[in-house]
Amino acid sequence: MLEEMKMELSLHPGADFIYADADGSSDKQVNQVEKMLDKGIDLLIISPNEARPLTKIVEQAYNKGVPVIVIDRKTASSLYTAYVGADNYQLGLMAGTYVGASLKGNVNLLEIMGLPGSSPAIERDRGFEDGIRRYKNIRIISKVYGNWLKKDAEDQLVKINNLLPGVNAVFAHNDVMGGGAREVFDRQGLPRTTKIIGIDALPGPGGGLQMVSEKVLDASLLYPTGGKEAITTAFHILNKESFEREHILQSLVIDSTNVQLMKMQWSRISNQQKDIEKQKGLLEEQEAVYNSQQVVLNIIIITLVLAIILGGLAFYFLMENRKINKSLEVKNTEILEQRNQLMEMSVLAEAATEAKLNFFTNISHEFRTPLTLMLSPIEELFQNEKIIAIAGRQLKMVHQNIYRLLRLVNQLIDYRRVEYDKQQLLVSENDLVEFLRDIVESFKHHAGKLKIELKFSHAEKEIKSWFDVNMLDKVFFNLLSNAIKFSPEKGQIRIHIRKDESQVYIDVADSGVGLSPDEEIKIFDQFYQVEHHKGQGSGIGLSLSKEIVQLHGGTIDVHSQKWKGTTFTVTLPLGAQQFNEQQKSNIPLSHDEISEKSKIYQADLERIGNLELNEAFGTPKEYSLLLAEDNAELLSYLKEKLSEQYDIYTAANGNAALNEAFEKVPDLIIADVMMPGITGKLLVEKLKSDVRTSHIPVILLTAQASMEQQIDGLKSMADMYIIKPFNFAYLLANVQNLIRNRLKLKEHFSSDISGDMDKLPYSKNLDKKFVNDFSGIVEQNLSNEHFNVDDICKIIGISRVQLYRKVKALMGCSITDYILNRRLKKAKHLLINENYTIAEITYMIGFSNPNYFATVFKAKYDCTPSEFKKNKFH
Template structure:
């Protein structure tokens, strides 16, 4: 099939499918309510409508029966006939409504009963409050508010109704804790205020001694308060109601205005009913019995409840407004989409059909030629790949052999470096002036020596040239001697190394000059990753056939995704800040294989890592030749100890000088994860600059925001956040965008240098670098920054828009100068107002302005005021007193003094001289 025809098909199908937008499923919900005239029922209906607004496409059929059970039955049957998807019903009476509920339920229509239950369990779900619990809460509250003593009149609802019975039982239960509280009278208010007034007036003589009234709803409670006020004028009588409805005339308003002492929330359940309905319709899990929670509203929490309701109503109005806007946008989008579809399809058809015949002919010829060409190319490529693979394998082996031979050659010059170096370190005269540099050289020579030894050993193993020389040794004494070599390094970090063993004499056949490398490597790693004041456990256990040595630290641990790779050669974990060559653990595993043993690792993130090596007991697994060669070389053991422990004796971290020192005019932040290089640069540069140090990208960012240095030197490869990412973040932040950044990296390719500069770095220096070149680069960048400042300040009053090259710095200067201009007449205008307006701290504002404008904020404001005053004196006809206050000075005398110090004459003289020059 030709490509053009496929394109036509896809476009036509795509546009037509776009028109068929996925619509939400539509449902018809029937809601039958026994009565809708009272506030509680109105609130229930309002909640249902609000919740339905979140489900576009749902249709609501609403019927109310005005308290007539027969009418409610007929209305429910009519909705069933119309084919509703779900029925929500609030029964007027339980028994008369039971048959129609069962009818809907048996027809497969889900039924949710709300507020009152029917006489049958044939319904899908029930939503409503527990009237017994509401009555009990009212009783407990009355007992607390009356302090356990008093007389109460209870105004009940409709005789025989389930809410009345349950609330009365709950109220009596709640008062059981207060035996000194008596219910002196009970009257039926039939849920109505007028009936309540009539009943209370009949017992008005007995109301004299009451302390509280509990009414089964807020309407009766409000009527009770009116009767009390009319008959007794006794404001201190407590009146407790039920419902606590929001809105005008509701219980919340009554409690807030003091009509009611308190009201128990009787939730309508409208929201919950709709929520349950959509769970049922969408085949989601739901609860059959949904009992709504309640609480007592009084003066302590009524304002909060009113505030929450008002906020809810406001949000609902916003939702409705946004919904109408969304519908308008949908209509507009649909119309535009139709026009676009027709236009594109017509265009595609006109192009495709015009060239379809010619294209088909040419395409067939091309396909046949391409097939022949591809077959030939595939055969040639296969032969080339086979040849290249063999050449690459030979080249790789040659490179490794060359590198191994070179590694052998490195040992001689390293030895010649190390021996004279140790003589220099022991020479007290030379040591006094250059101890730190000599120690740094020694440490890195040993580091090179360790890497070369590991590489040579690894290549020997690859070519089966590393031969065992085993002898029988007490492994406990062997490990104890090795631990002694690490005690000095451990004490420096206050790390305790504990040796645990199940026996003091465990004889094991091993090659001491190979196994010590394994133990040295595991112990040096443990010390490297164990935090200060930590513990390292070295445990030796044995069975009848084997011995196990485990080394456990309490460091950061190894992530699960990396633990399977730790023994791979040249593998380096990405999450650890202290990276190595990736050879140590791989070599350790190979040495354990030579010993016919095992090495494994267990680790839990943030809890530590445990390495275990296992050796077989006895000598049968070794050859006679391996046993005959077995001799321990104590000199090699001592050399390995120095090689593996020297790297752990880090130079102490650089600390900033005393705060009472003379502050240097320029500051530099150095970000480098190598402690030696970090401290070396810090010690060298502190002679001329204020120096701040950081060893991770995150710490560097925080220090840059806090210190706002004049220049930043950062390594490209940092733990966590790379130098490139750090540069991009600092250069895109208004607080630090002006700071020059130098990136240091061992990546020397042109592509990598371009990549570094694209991150907006000001300079890119390749390691190893010349220190003098680095200092020259620092001075050059700082000098260029100084020249840029001078350019900014050449005419600070010109337009308020200095010619700044970087957009963020330009925006900062524009915003800063604009804020100052707007507030020149405000004599109380302060630096705090500027920093708040721009959104940076006071210290950062001072340093940013100093770095970009080479002046303080207050000097800039004063300069702007005097420039404005000078302009007004020349071009406007204001008096000097008026100009004084227009430019923010507190008095004419102070203004005159400052003006004279700046321009050499008083404002009056300046104005007079300029007037004369104009006239002339």
């Protein structure tokens, strides 16, 4: 087998062939296969030592995607790519037939079997018994296991030497054991009249062919090794070509009549292989000579080309150098003129930038007035219990977002002052411990509502330091707000202050989601926001905090571990040496002012509870919607408004939305463009390219308002592209319109699927293909009375639920109704146009009983099939 493999592999010089011999040990063979799989082989050829012990590792390789060719012997499983080998049952049957036909008179037969449990031994024994069953003169007096080995076979025969004189025929499962049997018989002095038949007929010294030729064996059944066929099949598999999964090799009986012919054929094949290898070696030598000559020739050509190029370049640069020297004087003059122009433009640019910044600051100031005018009436409405009962959630949402806008405006103004105006601090000496205690106290109410433990500790009762009260509080407002925002329920936040001889350190530590190393590096960058947080933010707060701390001559650092919490450390110098006299003042701490200012930073901490819609005992709606939005408040708002008319499914990110769409198959999907995981546009592309969801209309919501962005959204195959902020009535009207249009398409699809599909007014090619495939499968199986929904699912490759919803969405009917209607329509056609009997038509359209067919036909067309055929009614 190995020689045949090497012969065939000589025609494939690029293949790397790894070979291992298990020496008859199943455990060793399992370890060898495991090592080969770890190396990353492309294909495994295995001859299992035993069936069951090797089944698990063969299945493991097959399940990993590695093609497996089982050769010679099978495993106890069908999980393999191909089998190459002889039919061991057929070999046993041929051996039994040969013994019965060639031996006359009463035959006492001894059978020497292979390894217990191996598939060849089992199948050869079964085939042999079937082969001799019709010969009444043959009796098997004993069976022994030789384990495929000569010595083991001899040992077993010695144990039953008292039976050997009466044996006049031996069937050995291979030639090696047959040869061992002959030696035992000779040592016992028994005459050579005992016929010994083996299996394998291998060529070469000591092989079965030589044993038959030397009359050690009377006959041997050729067991084709299959080495050549295994390699051929392997390359068919690797090259993605068709191959035969069960390659059964043919056999024949070799005895004294044909043994010399077989030996001559093998000798000829061996000589041809040696000639091939010799020619291959000569070709390799010629190729090496050719390659070396080619390298020398290439070097000579490259040298000549480089010499010509370098000579040309030298002449060219000489000429260019003269031109450059002449033009340098002209360029120097131009550069001086351009420098003067740039200086003038720089002055103008600074003026323009200053104007823009002034406008930016002024418009930010203008935002404060309308925000204040909105905030005061909203807070008055909170005092009215009747209004709170009717619209409490909506008022809380408006109130929360007003504070968010106010904080954003304040941060933008502060950022402008610090970054561009280089605002001067007004510092005063105050107690940092008392200052931080007031700030922590202002957040304790919200922390308690969220079941977050907020604890303030200090190493000393009082720590005097110089700082700007109206600027430094923004740093700790922001740090505490973020800590609460990113902490889970029942989390912990620790604020600790300590000092040494020259500096004071304030740690703000939380047990929240933490930061990855990449996020930790970027956290103080302008407008950077962590991706996993669903709350709103601008990305200004920490950048502004860093600027304020640096104005105080201090630093702010972060230390975090993903999913284990974050610690921000603010370091401030003690004393006032870093401030000049103009920056010093006597501004005292104001407890009430700190509490009032903290409200702006607590807006994001107010978690508005979702409206619980108790639909457990409600009536299911006719249509369902899937809402995909990462903003929890907007998601809750849309769910509350749309749940009055539709069943609502929700998803907080793109990946969850995709899974929900595949599982629930809603009638329409509303998705945000920017979401964690996959974006809204990518979600649409995946939905529209999958046969399970390609029919579902999708509305994209986005803040990207430019015309190019809208066009890009529609190119992603979205059905609508609505810009935020949007009018809910407009959104609802579009939802109703898309569902209404979908109903019209259903009517077209369900009217008569067998018509011309190209004329259907539908634009989705994937849905056309689905309907074509579905109707074609039904038409091909109308005569099959056992045809059901599971058969369609297997052919198309989707689940029952997805198939039901897809057919219902596109065709407006159930699968069972559609199949029944198609059968009755075909019956109607056959009754009108063909000359079949009612019984024949019954079975042609998949009904098992003519009476049942007549009942269903009459229920559909108000007449029996016989009456219909008689009147030609349609």
